[in-house]
Structures are given as C-alpha cells and as structure tokens.
Amino acid sequence: MDEMKIFSGNSNRQLAEKICEYIGVQLGEIFVSRFIDGEICVKILENVRGKDTFVIQSTHPPAENLLELLIILDALKRASAKRITVVIPYYGYARQDKKDEPRTPISAKLVADLITTAGAHRILSMDLHAEQIQGFFNLPFDHLYAAPVIIEHINSMNFDLSELVIVSPDPGRAKRARGIAKRIGNMPIAIVDKRRPSPNQSEVMNIVGDVKNKTVILIDDIIDTGGTLAGAAKALKENGAKRIFSYVTHPLLSGDCLKKIEDSPIEKLVITDTIPLKNKNSQKIEVISVAKLLGEAIIRIHEERSVSTLFI
Missing domain, CATH: 3.40.50.2020 (Rossmann fold)
Structure with a gap:
C-alpha cells in the first residue's frame, strides 16, 4: 500500500490536526502564504511522488479558500502524487445547484469542474446541502453524514x-x-x-x-x-x-x-x-467534532476498504 500523506489549507487546520491524530499520522508539511498583492503562494515541503495524498479544506469563506484548494491540488498534481483525494467537510456553493431563475449560473457545478480540472481523483464530503451535487463530478464521491x-x-x-x-x-x-x-x-x-x-x-x-x-x-x-x-x-x-x-x-x-x-x-x-x-x-x-468520522473514512479509502457502513 502506498504511503498516506495528509495536507491542509488554511480553512480548518484545527480539524485537519484532529483527523491526523485519530489516524496516527503527521499532518503534511505545506507552505501557504500570500504575496503583497494578495496572490496565493503554495509549496509542498515534502516528497509526494507516488503517494496517496489527501487534502483537507472546507470552502468557507469560499472566495479565498476555494482558490487556495485549487492551487494546492495543482501543486500536488505537478509533484506527481499518485492519487489526490479532496476532503471537503463543508462544500461551499452547494445552495447554487440549479437554475431557479433565468440567466443564473449553476455555481455548484462550476466548482465541481474546477476541482476536477485542478487534479482531484476522488472527493470526500459531508452533509451536502444538495445531494445531487455528487452527480456534478465524474469522479468517485463519498458523501458522509454527521x-x-x-x-x-x-x-x-x-x-x-x-x-x-x-x-x-x-x-x-x-x-x-x-x-x-x-x-x-x-x-x-x-x-x-x-x-x-x-x-x-x-x-x-x-x-x-x-x-x-x-x-x-x-x-x-x-x-x-x-x-x-x-x-x-x-x-x-x-x-x-x-x-x-x-x-x-x-x-x-x-x-x-x-x-x-x-x-x-x-x-x-x-x-x-x-x-x-x-x-x-x-x-x-x-x-x-466530526474528526473521527472523517478520519475513519480516510483510512478506509486509503486501504481500499468499503466506507458504506459509515453512511446513515
């Protein structure tokens, strides 16, 4: 089994640390900062080539944390991570899942496309506001409930x-x-x-x-x-x-x-x-805390075991 690496952006590092504590691994080393003009700068500080990687990032507030997630995914993809699972405890834009008025976007679908393009191989999320969002991805999607x-x-x-x-x-x-x-x-x-x-x-x-x-x-x-x-x-x-x-x-x-x-x-x-x-x-x-629930799902995904018993 490939080695597991878990990384976190800035949206909810405390939850990521609790998840790692449950799993029994160290949170991966990553540098995320801002340039003076506000641009996001990301650098993965350890080797991920051929590794099974997980990125924990809620997308709230969405503007900065979603973009930060996309850049982290791109960095892992270009660093040759074998698999990238995106763990999104809270999926932002989930309330914009359909066109309920003329000339409006389906932002939840756009977010799904962006995450996929950035390099995700699998998604793990919790209590989606609209469960049909799973269908916006052409990727495996594990939807947990709290x-x-x-x-x-x-x-x-x-x-x-x-x-x-x-x-x-x-x-x-x-x-x-x-x-x-x-x-x-x-x-x-x-x-x-x-x-x-x-x-x-x-x-x-x-x-x-x-x-x-x-x-x-x-x-x-x-x-x-x-x-x-x-x-x-x-x-x-x-x-x-x-x-x-x-x-x-x-x-x-x-x-x-x-x-x-x-x-x-x-x-x-x-x-x-x-x-x-x-x-x-x-x-x-x-x-x-939902750390143990998410942590158990991450372990099972890494070990290629069923997570269906976690769905209720």
Whole structure:
C-alpha cells in the first residue's frame, strides 16, 4: 500500500490536526502564504511522488479558500502524487445547484469542474446541502453524514424519549430528520412549513406534527443568518413545545446570526467543527467534532476498504 500523506489549507487546520491524530499520522508539511498583492503562494515541503495524498479544506469563506484548494491540488498534481483525494467537510456553493431563475449560473457545478480540472481523483464530503451535487463530478464521491456524531450526542443528553420529537425546519430536510429519529428509537417527527420571500429571509407558517409539551430537536445541515432556526423555534414555542434544542452540521453564522439564536427559545445549539468558530461564540453553542468520522473514512479509502457502513 502506498504511503498516506495528509495536507491542509488554511480553512480548518484545527480539524485537519484532529483527523491526523485519530489516524496516527503527521499532518503534511505545506507552505501557504500570500504575496503583497494578495496572490496565493503554495509549496509542498515534502516528497509526494507516488503517494496517496489527501487534502483537507472546507470552502468557507469560499472566495479565498476555494482558490487556495485549487492551487494546492495543482501543486500536488505537478509533484506527481499518485492519487489526490479532496476532503471537503463543508462544500461551499452547494445552495447554487440549479437554475431557479433565468440567466443564473449553476455555481455548484462550476466548482465541481474546477476541482476536477485542478487534479482531484476522488472527493470526500459531508452533509451536502444538495445531494445531487455528487452527480456534478465524474469522479468517485463519498458523501458522509454527521448523523452518527449527532445521534451519539443526543443519546448522551439523556432526554426523556417519551417526550422527544425530531423536527425538520423545512420539508426538504424531512428525510434527514426521519433517519435520525429512526436511529434514536423510532421517535415521532414534525416539519416546519415555511415560505421564503427572498434569499436569507424565512417566514415560518405552521407546524406539521404534534409538539405540544414536547422536547423538540431541530435538525438542519446549515445555519447561515439564523433566520430559519430562530423562526422555527419561535413557531414551535407558539405551538406548545416545552424545550427546544438544535443540531446543525455546518455553522456559517453570518451577520447577526448569534444574536438571533441568543434571542430565540433555543436552549442549546450543537454544531460540528466542519467550519471553525474563530471569534464567534455563545453560551448556547456547543461544538462536537466530526474528526473521527472523517478520519475513519480516510483510512478506509486509503486501504481500499468499503466506507458504506459509515453512511446513515
């Protein structure tokens, strides 16, 4: 088996280090800097010729981290890496997966083309906002879900299962909520029916399902401005929910998102580390790591073993 080399850009080095710690390897040496005019400079500082390489890079914020990823891939390709697997914990531009208006791009497809052209041989990502993005690549694509980590944390909270309801903030996420509800113990689910008057604005309409006097857990893949979750929590409270918790995979936390969460009825917001918090924090926020899940997938890919048991 070829030697494994794992590299990281600047988007989420902390997660990359946790992944390497789980696998038991050192993070590869790479130099990534900026010229005075802002151009990205990359140099791989160790031999990768004939090696099985992995690049860990979330694409948020997308402008700088996506371009940084592409340049790292080009550097590895030109350094004769045998295989390059791109590990994208959070896939940016995933919400631009179709033409929903005239004269608009399909940016998620463009990003897929750029990553492929830059030299990727395989993609590993987590909780895509639009799962059909896998079809934008003519490459093997392993799509993981954060559900095992989320379920483990929910179980550790020792909720009274007789009062627990899993809630999807919109009909499109109902499948994900149903899967988690089933794994916890065939819990009932509810769905928030909302209408979005314009991008980044959500208007909650009504709740489909019984949440009165229940402890509800809101499940979502992305929290951006916080409008969806805060609005959903308000509607759930108005419909009699006793306690409200939320689990979200990708914490973009844009604008005044934290204030919305602080002002909402949500008791605790549990997020993963696909995107680093940096200076954004709140007493309501708890971070759980997906490092072991991604690390196990990387090991199996390297050893040419099945990763299907990681998909739930």
